[in-house]
Amino acid sequence: MSTRVAAIVANDGEPVPAGEIDAFTERMRLDGEVVSSWTDGNAALGNLVRIDEGGDAEAQSSRDRIRVSCDVRLDNRTELERSLSSSSGKPVGRVHELSDELLLLEAYQVWGERMLDWIAGDFAFAVWDAHQRRLFCARDQLGVRPLFYSDSPARLVVGSELKAIAAQQGVSPELDGSALGDFLLFGYFQDTAASVFSSIRRLPPGHALSWERGRLRTYRYWSPELSESRIAPADPEFGSRFEDLLRTTTSEKLRGEDRVTVLMSGGVDSTTVAAIARARHSAESARFVSAQCVDWGPLFADEEPYYAQVAADAVGVPLRIQQPDLERLFDDGVTTTRPAEPWGSIAPHLHIEHLHAAAADAPVALTGFDGDALCEVWLPSHFSALLRAGHVKRFSTEALSLTKATRRPPQLGLRTRLKRATRREGKGAPPMPPWLRRDYVEAFDLRARWTRFWHNEPAVDRHPRADVRSLLTGPIIASMFESFDRAQSARPLDVRHPMLDLRLVNLMLNAPPVPWCVNKEVIRRAAAADLPPVIARRPKTALQGDEVAAAIETGRWPEVDFQASSERFIHPEDIAAPSEAAAHDMHWPLLWARNLEIWLQAE
16 A cells, blocks of 8 residues: 655656655655655656555556556445446456555546546545646545645656655745744634645645646635535434444444554544444454543643543543653654644644554544534524525424523524624734734735634625535645644554545535534434443533643743744744733734744754
8 A cells, every 4th residue: 555645747858867756755754664666757656655565566556657656545445446347347346356546546547537526535646647648636525635746847746745845856945924924823824725835835625736748737626515405404314324324434444454543532523433443343353442542631621531531431442541741842852753834733742642652552543523513503594594484383493402402592693793784894803913023914914814814704694504614625624634644643653534534524514403413413412322421412622722821821831942033923022921921812822933933943
C-alpha cells in the first residue's frame, strides 16, 4: 500500500532527474518504508511502500502507461467494483482482486476525470497519463488526506506533505502574510487553499487539479447537496437507518485490520465508535481494540477521563490516559516534531504525543469526529417553513418535542430580524488584538476581515442544514483532519473517521431536524444500545475560553520570549500580560501569538 503522493512536472519540457523525485519522496519516508520512483521525460512520480507488505511497487502503481502516486483507502469498493465490471466488461471477481491503488487506476482508465463521481473514501492522488501527457490530481470530498502543490514557471510540484514541497529547490520560503493574519485573528486560515507559505497552495477538499501542456487548472468536483425542500419529512425509522449505516461505516474503516485504537473522550461520539469497533471483534480478539484519552487536569478541571473510563469499562476495552507534562509545555521538545504550520490549539506537542501513544498500540486509530457537524441545524428556518407550508399539526408536535428536549420553546428568528434591523456597522465586534503591527494590519486589510467575520449574520430563512454544508466545505474540519495526518505525528498511524464517512454525510445532510438533529438525538439513540445512559445522555461539553484564561492566569503557561522573528507581525512590547489578556477576552489571541512565535523560533 502506497502512503504518500509525490509528483513533479517540468513546465519547460525538460526531463526530471530521477534523483530529484527520489529526494522529494525520501523527505516523506518513515522507517519501514521504501522509495519507489518513475520518470517519463518531463514528469516523475514517487511512491512510498511499506516493507512488510511486500509486492512489486511498480506493478501496484501502473497500468498501460498510466501511473499513480497515491495515499488512498476506498470505502465504496463493493459498489465501485460492480460499476467498473459493468463499464469495463471485466468479471467482478477479477476487479475484486485489485488493490485500492489499482482500483483507482482502473477507474481512471474507464472514466477519466469523471472517476471522481464514482469513488469515495480517504484519498489524495496524482495520476500521470502518458498518452495525454497530463497530470491529474484530486483530494477526497471532505479533505481527510492532505495535498499541496507549488506551481512556478519552471515546474509543478505536488505532494502530501508541506515541508517536503517547501524543501524543493526553487520553492520560495516566503511566508503568506494574509494567512498568518487569519491565524493571529482566528486561530486558523480562512482560505481553504492557503498555506503558511505564499508559494505553496493547498488543494481544498472536494477539488481536483489538472496539468496539461503547461496549463494548470483547479476546480471543485464535489459539494454537499441539500434537498430543495426545506421541510425534511418526519421519519420515525431514520434513527435505525443512521445506526445501521454508522455500524457499516465503522466496520468498513476496519477492513483487514487486526489491531485498532480509538482516540476517545468521554463524549457520546467517540465512545459510540469505540462500542461499535469492539462489537465487531469476537471475544477472543477483544485485546486488539484499545482506547486513548487525554487528561487536561493539570491545566484545568477536566471530566473527560472519568467518563472515558466509564465508557471503556462498559464497552470492555483497555484505556490509556495521558496527562500533559507542564514542564515541557511549549519547550524545545516540540521542535523535534514541529508541525509544518503553526497550530491554534493549546499544546500542539501534546496532540502529537497522543498520536504517538496511539501508534504504539495499533496501526489504525478511529475518532468520533465530527458528530457535532453532522447534527448542526438552524431550527428557526425549519419551524418557519412548517408554518408557511401549513403544516400546523406537525409544527405543534415538533415544537412540543423540542421544548421537552431543550426546556425552551423554538425560536422563529424574531430576535435575529430585530438585531439585523437595528445593528450599526462595527457595533458588537470585539476589539482586535492590540499587539498587531498597524502597517501589517493595513497591508493585508485585517481590520475589514475582522469586521466581516464578526458581522457575518446568517440569513434567517436559510436552509435548516446549510450550516452543515458550510462546515464541510470550510477550513476548520479540513484542518482538523490534517492534524491527524502522519505528517504531524511522524508515525505510520492511519487515523480514520467513521462519523464523517461520505455515505453518512449524505444521509445526514437531509435528516429530519426534529428530533434527530436536536441535541444529537440520532447519535444518542445509536449509543444507547451499547453504552450506559450516563454516557449516551451526557450533555455536550467543550473547551471553554475561561478554562484557557484560567490556565494562563495561574502561570501554567511559561513565558515566551518574543524575538525578532515575529516583529513582522506584532509589537512584542505590546503583548499583554496573561492576567490582562484574560480580563479583556484576549486569551485565545495571546495563545495564537505565542504559538506563532514558538513556531517561528523552531524554523
